[in-house]
Amino acid sequence: MDGHERKQDGRGGQRVAWAVTDTGIGPLLLAATPEGLVNVVFHASEAVRGLALERLGARLGTEPVEDPEQPVLAEAVRQLGAYFSGGRRDFDLPLDWSLISGFNRRVLRELASGVPYGTVVGYGELAGRVGEPGGGQAVGVAMGANPLPVVVPCHRVVESDGGIGGFGGGLETKRKLLTLEGVLPEPLF
Structure with missing residues:
Protein backbone atom coordinates (compact mmCIF):
# COMPACT_ATOMS: atom_id res chain seq x y z
CA MET A 1 0.00 0.00 0.00
CA ASP A 2 1.52 3.34 -0.97
CA GLY A 3 1.24 6.45 1.19
CA HIS A 4 -1.86 7.73 -0.62
CA GLU A 5 -4.05 4.66 -0.19
CA ARG A 6 -6.09 4.09 2.94
CA LYS A 7 -7.28 0.83 4.41
CA GLN A 8 -10.92 0.48 3.60
CA ASP A 9 -13.76 -0.95 5.63
CA GLY A 10 -15.34 -2.69 2.64
CA ARG A 11 -17.94 0.06 2.06
CA GLY A 12 -15.62 2.63 0.52
CA GLY A 13 -14.74 4.35 3.80
CA GLN A 14 -11.61 4.16 5.84
CA ARG A 15 -11.71 2.06 9.04
CA VAL A 16 -12.12 4.20 12.15
CA ALA A 17 -11.70 2.74 15.64
CA TRP A 18 -12.65 4.49 18.86
CA ALA A 19 -12.27 4.18 22.62
CA VAL A 20 -13.01 6.29 25.68
CA THR A 21 -10.46 6.95 28.39
CA ASP A 22 -10.94 8.62 31.76
CA THR A 23 -8.56 11.50 32.44
CA GLY A 24 -7.95 14.30 34.90
CA ILE A 25 -10.34 16.44 32.84
CA GLY A 26 -13.07 13.83 32.42
CA PRO A 27 -13.66 11.18 29.77
CA LEU A 28 -12.09 11.70 26.35
CA LEU A 29 -13.29 10.00 23.19
CA LEU A 30 -10.33 8.98 21.03
CA ALA A 31 -10.67 7.93 17.41
CA ALA A 32 -7.99 6.58 15.09
CA THR A 33 -7.62 5.52 11.48
CA PRO A 34 -4.82 3.34 10.10
CA GLU A 35 -2.96 6.66 9.53
CA GLY A 36 -3.05 7.72 13.20
CA LEU A 37 -5.06 9.46 15.88
CA LEU A 53 -19.15 9.34 16.33
CA GLU A 54 -22.03 10.11 13.98
CA ARG A 55 -20.27 13.28 12.74
CA LEU A 56 -16.94 11.49 12.43
CA GLY A 57 -18.50 8.64 10.46
CA ALA A 58 -20.13 11.09 8.07
CA ARG A 59 -16.87 12.98 7.54
CA LEU A 60 -14.77 9.86 6.97
CA GLY A 61 -17.34 7.72 5.14
CA THR A 62 -17.56 4.82 7.58
CA GLU A 63 -19.19 3.85 10.84
CA PRO A 64 -16.61 4.03 13.66
CA VAL A 65 -16.09 0.76 15.55
CA GLU A 66 -15.25 0.51 19.24
CA ASP A 67 -11.80 -1.08 19.46
CA PRO A 68 -9.67 -0.03 22.44
CA GLU A 69 -7.05 -2.60 21.39
CA GLN A 70 -6.36 -0.82 18.07
CA PRO A 71 -2.61 -0.06 18.40
CA VAL A 72 -2.79 3.74 17.97
CA LEU A 73 -5.67 3.98 20.45
CA ALA A 74 -3.99 1.72 23.01
CA GLU A 75 -0.83 3.82 22.79
CA ALA A 76 -2.80 7.08 22.98
CA VAL A 77 -4.56 5.87 26.13
CA ARG A 78 -1.17 4.93 27.65
CA GLN A 79 0.42 8.28 26.77
CA LEU A 80 -2.56 10.32 27.97
CA GLY A 81 -2.49 8.42 31.28
CA ALA A 82 1.19 9.28 31.68
CA TYR A 83 0.55 12.92 30.74
CA PHE A 84 -2.24 13.34 33.29
CA SER A 85 -0.18 11.64 36.03
CA GLY A 86 2.74 14.01 35.39
CA GLY A 87 5.00 11.39 33.78
CA ARG A 88 4.88 12.66 30.17
CA ARG A 89 5.34 16.13 28.71
CA ASP A 90 4.70 15.48 25.03
CA PHE A 91 3.02 12.96 22.79
CA ASP A 92 4.69 10.64 20.32
CA LEU A 93 1.73 9.42 18.29
CA PRO A 94 1.05 9.20 14.57
CA LEU A 95 -1.57 11.82 13.71
CA ASP A 96 -4.12 11.71 10.91
CA TRP A 97 -4.66 15.34 9.84
CA SER A 98 -7.48 14.52 7.40
CA LEU A 99 -10.16 16.41 9.38
CA ILE A 100 -8.35 19.74 8.97
CA SER A 101 -6.67 21.50 6.07
CA GLY A 102 -5.22 24.77 4.80
CA PHE A 103 -4.38 27.56 7.24
CA GLY A 114 6.69 24.70 18.33
CA VAL A 115 4.91 25.31 21.65
CA PRO A 116 6.30 22.90 24.25
CA TYR A 117 4.83 21.70 27.52
CA GLY A 118 4.68 24.39 30.19
CA THR A 119 4.72 27.32 27.76
CA VAL A 120 2.06 29.43 26.09
CA VAL A 121 1.85 31.48 22.91
CA GLY A 122 -0.42 34.36 21.90
CA TYR A 123 -2.90 34.04 19.06
CA GLY A 124 -1.13 36.82 17.10
CA GLU A 125 2.34 35.39 17.68
CA LEU A 126 1.23 31.99 16.41
CA ALA A 127 -0.25 33.66 13.32
CA GLY A 128 3.09 35.35 12.67
CA ARG A 129 4.93 32.05 12.99
CA VAL A 130 2.94 30.64 10.04
CA GLY A 131 3.48 33.75 7.93
CA GLU A 132 0.15 35.47 8.61
CA PRO A 133 0.90 38.49 10.82
CA GLY A 134 -2.34 40.06 11.95
CA GLY A 135 -4.12 36.71 11.71
CA GLY A 136 -4.80 36.30 15.42
CA GLN A 137 -8.56 35.93 14.95
CA ALA A 138 -8.00 33.27 12.28
CA VAL A 139 -5.77 31.42 14.75
CA GLY A 140 -8.67 31.49 17.23
CA VAL A 141 -10.89 29.86 14.59
CA ALA A 142 -8.18 27.23 13.97
CA MET A 143 -8.02 26.47 17.69
CA GLY A 144 -11.80 26.00 17.76
CA ALA A 145 -11.55 23.60 14.80
CA ASN A 146 -8.74 21.52 16.36
CA PRO A 147 -9.81 17.87 16.00
CA LEU A 148 -6.99 16.71 18.31
CA PRO A 149 -7.12 18.82 21.49
CA VAL A 150 -4.74 18.00 24.33
CA VAL A 151 -2.47 16.05 21.95
CA VAL A 152 -2.24 19.13 19.69
CA PRO A 153 -2.18 21.56 22.62
CA CYS A 154 -4.60 24.38 21.75
CA HIS A 155 -4.91 24.99 25.50
CA ARG A 156 -1.45 26.62 25.26
CA VAL A 157 -2.75 29.49 23.11
CA VAL A 158 -3.70 32.56 25.15
CA GLU A 159 -4.55 36.23 24.68
CA SER A 160 -1.67 38.71 24.39
CA ASP A 161 -3.04 40.79 27.30
CA GLY A 162 -2.64 37.83 29.67
CA GLY A 163 -6.21 36.57 29.36
CA ILE A 164 -6.76 32.85 29.11
CA GLY A 165 -8.76 33.05 25.86
CA GLY A 166 -11.49 30.66 24.81
CA PHE A 167 -11.47 26.88 24.70
CA GLY A 168 -13.70 24.27 23.09
CA GLY A 169 -13.48 22.02 26.14
CA GLY A 170 -14.56 24.85 28.45
CA LEU A 171 -12.48 27.36 30.40
CA GLU A 172 -12.31 25.15 33.51
CA THR A 173 -10.76 22.38 31.39
CA LYS A 174 -8.24 24.85 29.92
CA ARG A 175 -7.33 26.04 33.42
CA LYS A 176 -6.82 22.45 34.58
CA LEU A 177 -4.52 21.68 31.63
CA LEU A 178 -2.49 24.85 32.15
CA THR A 179 -2.26 24.10 35.88
CA LEU A 180 -1.11 20.53 35.15
CA GLU A 181 1.66 21.96 32.95
CA GLY A 182 2.70 24.50 35.61
CA VAL A 183 1.62 27.58 33.64
CA LEU A 184 -1.07 28.48 36.19
CA PRO A 185 -0.77 27.99 39.95
CA GLU A 186 -2.76 25.32 41.77
CA PRO A 187 -6.00 26.78 43.16
CA LEU A 188 -5.79 27.62 46.86
CA PHE A 189 -9.17 26.00 47.58
Missing part, protein backbone atom coordinates in the same frame (compact mmCIF):
# COMPACT_ATOMS: atom_id res chain seq x y z
CA VAL A 38 -7.74 11.48 14.06
CA ASN A 39 -10.01 12.89 16.78
CA VAL A 40 -10.12 13.68 20.50
CA VAL A 41 -13.45 14.79 21.99
CA PHE A 42 -13.95 16.30 25.46
CA HIS A 43 -16.68 15.39 27.96
CA ALA A 44 -17.41 12.04 26.27
CA SER A 45 -20.69 11.20 27.96
CA GLU A 46 -22.85 8.72 26.08
CA ALA A 47 -24.81 11.51 24.37
CA VAL A 48 -21.69 13.47 23.37
CA ARG A 49 -20.02 10.25 22.20
CA GLY A 50 -22.97 9.28 19.99
CA LEU A 51 -23.11 12.66 18.28
CA ALA A 52 -19.32 12.83 17.83
CA ASN A 104 -5.90 25.67 10.18
CA ARG A 105 -3.65 22.66 9.55
CA ARG A 106 -0.54 24.87 9.23
CA VAL A 107 -1.35 26.60 12.52
CA LEU A 108 -2.03 23.33 14.36
CA ARG A 109 1.16 21.71 13.05
CA GLU A 110 3.18 24.73 14.24
CA LEU A 111 1.43 24.55 17.60
CA ALA A 112 2.18 20.83 17.95
CA SER A 113 5.86 21.22 17.08
Whole structure:
Protein backbone atom coordinates (compact mmCIF):
# COMPACT_ATOMS: atom_id res chain seq x y z
CA MET A 1 0.00 0.00 0.00
CA ASP A 2 1.52 3.34 -0.97
CA GLY A 3 1.24 6.45 1.19
CA HIS A 4 -1.86 7.73 -0.62
CA GLU A 5 -4.05 4.66 -0.19
CA ARG A 6 -6.09 4.09 2.94
CA LYS A 7 -7.28 0.83 4.41
CA GLN A 8 -10.92 0.48 3.60
CA ASP A 9 -13.76 -0.95 5.63
CA GLY A 10 -15.34 -2.69 2.64
CA ARG A 11 -17.94 0.06 2.06
CA GLY A 12 -15.62 2.63 0.52
CA GLY A 13 -14.74 4.35 3.80
CA GLN A 14 -11.61 4.16 5.84
CA ARG A 15 -11.71 2.06 9.04
CA VAL A 16 -12.12 4.20 12.15
CA ALA A 17 -11.70 2.74 15.64
CA TRP A 18 -12.65 4.49 18.86
CA ALA A 19 -12.27 4.18 22.62
CA VAL A 20 -13.01 6.29 25.68
CA THR A 21 -10.46 6.95 28.39
CA ASP A 22 -10.94 8.62 31.76
CA THR A 23 -8.56 11.50 32.44
CA GLY A 24 -7.95 14.30 34.90
CA ILE A 25 -10.34 16.44 32.84
CA GLY A 26 -13.07 13.83 32.42
CA PRO A 27 -13.66 11.18 29.77
CA LEU A 28 -12.09 11.70 26.35
CA LEU A 29 -13.29 10.00 23.19
CA LEU A 30 -10.33 8.98 21.03
CA ALA A 31 -10.67 7.93 17.41
CA ALA A 32 -7.99 6.58 15.09
CA THR A 33 -7.62 5.52 11.48
CA PRO A 34 -4.82 3.34 10.10
CA GLU A 35 -2.96 6.66 9.53
CA GLY A 36 -3.05 7.72 13.20
CA LEU A 37 -5.06 9.46 15.88
CA VAL A 38 -7.74 11.48 14.06
CA ASN A 39 -10.01 12.89 16.78
CA VAL A 40 -10.12 13.68 20.50
CA VAL A 41 -13.45 14.79 21.99
CA PHE A 42 -13.95 16.30 25.46
CA HIS A 43 -16.68 15.39 27.96
CA ALA A 44 -17.41 12.04 26.27
CA SER A 45 -20.69 11.20 27.96
CA GLU A 46 -22.85 8.72 26.08
CA ALA A 47 -24.81 11.51 24.37
CA VAL A 48 -21.69 13.47 23.37
CA ARG A 49 -20.02 10.25 22.20
CA GLY A 50 -22.97 9.28 19.99
CA LEU A 51 -23.11 12.66 18.28
CA ALA A 52 -19.32 12.83 17.83
CA LEU A 53 -19.15 9.34 16.33
CA GLU A 54 -22.03 10.11 13.98
CA ARG A 55 -20.27 13.28 12.74
CA LEU A 56 -16.94 11.49 12.43
CA GLY A 57 -18.50 8.64 10.46
CA ALA A 58 -20.13 11.09 8.07
CA ARG A 59 -16.87 12.98 7.54
CA LEU A 60 -14.77 9.86 6.97
CA GLY A 61 -17.34 7.72 5.14
CA THR A 62 -17.56 4.82 7.58
CA GLU A 63 -19.19 3.85 10.84
CA PRO A 64 -16.61 4.03 13.66
CA VAL A 65 -16.09 0.76 15.55
CA GLU A 66 -15.25 0.51 19.24
CA ASP A 67 -11.80 -1.08 19.46
CA PRO A 68 -9.67 -0.03 22.44
CA GLU A 69 -7.05 -2.60 21.39
CA GLN A 70 -6.36 -0.82 18.07
CA PRO A 71 -2.61 -0.06 18.40
CA VAL A 72 -2.79 3.74 17.97
CA LEU A 73 -5.67 3.98 20.45
CA ALA A 74 -3.99 1.72 23.01
CA GLU A 75 -0.83 3.82 22.79
CA ALA A 76 -2.80 7.08 22.98
CA VAL A 77 -4.56 5.87 26.13
CA ARG A 78 -1.17 4.93 27.65
CA GLN A 79 0.42 8.28 26.77
CA LEU A 80 -2.56 10.32 27.97
CA GLY A 81 -2.49 8.42 31.28
CA ALA A 82 1.19 9.28 31.68
CA TYR A 83 0.55 12.92 30.74
CA PHE A 84 -2.24 13.34 33.29
CA SER A 85 -0.18 11.64 36.03
CA GLY A 86 2.74 14.01 35.39
CA GLY A 87 5.00 11.39 33.78
CA ARG A 88 4.88 12.66 30.17
CA ARG A 89 5.34 16.13 28.71
CA ASP A 90 4.70 15.48 25.03
CA PHE A 91 3.02 12.96 22.79
CA ASP A 92 4.69 10.64 20.32
CA LEU A 93 1.73 9.42 18.29
CA PRO A 94 1.05 9.20 14.57
CA LEU A 95 -1.57 11.82 13.71
CA ASP A 96 -4.12 11.71 10.91
CA TRP A 97 -4.66 15.34 9.84
CA SER A 98 -7.48 14.52 7.40
CA LEU A 99 -10.16 16.41 9.38
CA ILE A 100 -8.35 19.74 8.97
CA SER A 101 -6.67 21.50 6.07
CA GLY A 102 -5.22 24.77 4.80
CA PHE A 103 -4.38 27.56 7.24
CA ASN A 104 -5.90 25.67 10.18
CA ARG A 105 -3.65 22.66 9.55
CA ARG A 106 -0.54 24.87 9.23
CA VAL A 107 -1.35 26.60 12.52
CA LEU A 108 -2.03 23.33 14.36
CA ARG A 109 1.16 21.71 13.05
CA GLU A 110 3.18 24.73 14.24
CA LEU A 111 1.43 24.55 17.60
CA ALA A 112 2.18 20.83 17.95
CA SER A 113 5.86 21.22 17.08
CA GLY A 114 6.69 24.70 18.33
CA VAL A 115 4.91 25.31 21.65
CA PRO A 116 6.30 22.90 24.25
CA TYR A 117 4.83 21.70 27.52
CA GLY A 118 4.68 24.39 30.19
CA THR A 119 4.72 27.32 27.76
CA VAL A 120 2.06 29.43 26.09
CA VAL A 121 1.85 31.48 22.91
CA GLY A 122 -0.42 34.36 21.90
CA TYR A 123 -2.90 34.04 19.06
CA GLY A 124 -1.13 36.82 17.10
CA GLU A 125 2.34 35.39 17.68
CA LEU A 126 1.23 31.99 16.41
CA ALA A 127 -0.25 33.66 13.32
CA GLY A 128 3.09 35.35 12.67
CA ARG A 129 4.93 32.05 12.99
CA VAL A 130 2.94 30.64 10.04
CA GLY A 131 3.48 33.75 7.93
CA GLU A 132 0.15 35.47 8.61
CA PRO A 133 0.90 38.49 10.82
CA GLY A 134 -2.34 40.06 11.95
CA GLY A 135 -4.12 36.71 11.71
CA GLY A 136 -4.80 36.30 15.42
CA GLN A 137 -8.56 35.93 14.95
CA ALA A 138 -8.00 33.27 12.28
CA VAL A 139 -5.77 31.42 14.75
CA GLY A 140 -8.67 31.49 17.23
CA VAL A 141 -10.89 29.86 14.59
CA ALA A 142 -8.18 27.23 13.97
CA MET A 143 -8.02 26.47 17.69
CA GLY A 144 -11.80 26.00 17.76
CA ALA A 145 -11.55 23.60 14.80
CA ASN A 146 -8.74 21.52 16.36
CA PRO A 147 -9.81 17.87 16.00
CA LEU A 148 -6.99 16.71 18.31
CA PRO A 149 -7.12 18.82 21.49
CA VAL A 150 -4.74 18.00 24.33
CA VAL A 151 -2.47 16.05 21.95
CA VAL A 152 -2.24 19.13 19.69
CA PRO A 153 -2.18 21.56 22.62
CA CYS A 154 -4.60 24.38 21.75
CA HIS A 155 -4.91 24.99 25.50
CA ARG A 156 -1.45 26.62 25.26
CA VAL A 157 -2.75 29.49 23.11
CA VAL A 158 -3.70 32.56 25.15
CA GLU A 159 -4.55 36.23 24.68
CA SER A 160 -1.67 38.71 24.39
CA ASP A 161 -3.04 40.79 27.30
CA GLY A 162 -2.64 37.83 29.67
CA GLY A 163 -6.21 36.57 29.36
CA ILE A 164 -6.76 32.85 29.11
CA GLY A 165 -8.76 33.05 25.86
CA GLY A 166 -11.49 30.66 24.81
CA PHE A 167 -11.47 26.88 24.70
CA GLY A 168 -13.70 24.27 23.09
CA GLY A 169 -13.48 22.02 26.14
CA GLY A 170 -14.56 24.85 28.45
CA LEU A 171 -12.48 27.36 30.40
CA GLU A 172 -12.31 25.15 33.51
CA THR A 173 -10.76 22.38 31.39
CA LYS A 174 -8.24 24.85 29.92
CA ARG A 175 -7.33 26.04 33.42
CA LYS A 176 -6.82 22.45 34.58
CA LEU A 177 -4.52 21.68 31.63
CA LEU A 178 -2.49 24.85 32.15
CA THR A 179 -2.26 24.10 35.88
CA LEU A 180 -1.11 20.53 35.15
CA GLU A 181 1.66 21.96 32.95
CA GLY A 182 2.70 24.50 35.61
CA VAL A 183 1.62 27.58 33.64
CA LEU A 184 -1.07 28.48 36.19
CA PRO A 185 -0.77 27.99 39.95
CA GLU A 186 -2.76 25.32 41.77
CA PRO A 187 -6.00 26.78 43.16
CA LEU A 188 -5.79 27.62 46.86
CA PHE A 189 -9.17 26.00 47.58
